[in-house]
Amino acid sequence: MHEYYKNSFVTIAALDSKNSFAGMLHQRQVPSVQIPGSENLFLRCKIPMARQIYEYSILESRAWCLQERLLSTRVIHMAKSELLFKCR
Numbered sequence: 001m002h003e004y005y006k007n008s009f010v011t012i013a014a015l016d017s018k019n020s021f022a023g024m025l026h027q028r029q030v031p032s033v034q035i036p037g038s039e040n041l042f043l044r045c046k047i048p049m050a051r052q053i054y055e056y057s058i059l060e061s062r063a064w065c066l067q068e069r070l071l072s073t074r075v076i077h078m079a080k081s082e083l084l085f086k087c088r
Contacts (some may be wrong), residue, residue: 005071015057024078025086034046053079 005011014024032042057079059065069075077084 001067002071005068008072008074010074010076011057011068011072012076012078013065013076015053015059020059026080028081028083030081031047048082050084053082053084055079060067 012024014022032046035041035043053062054077069072073088075086077086
């Protein structure tokens with residue numbers, strides 16, 4: 001199994017999907033405030049650290065996903081509020 005993750009171009013990890021039917025392509029929940037007088041300018045709340053996003057994700061509670069995270073050379077983590085890219 002280690003060769004499967006090691007040789008993959010990129011691994012996509014759905015951090016907050018409850019199961020395989022829940023999907024991962026949802027509207028992101030990013031708290032922000034629109035700047036008065038501008039249409040496309042928003043002020044975003046403090047960005048959480050990547051470790052915090054991993055710790056509180058549903059995927060992190062599944063033991064079989066540990067190998068996916070440790071063995072993959074490139075991972076796109078799809079969280080409910082962020083999109084993270086990890087490359088070794």
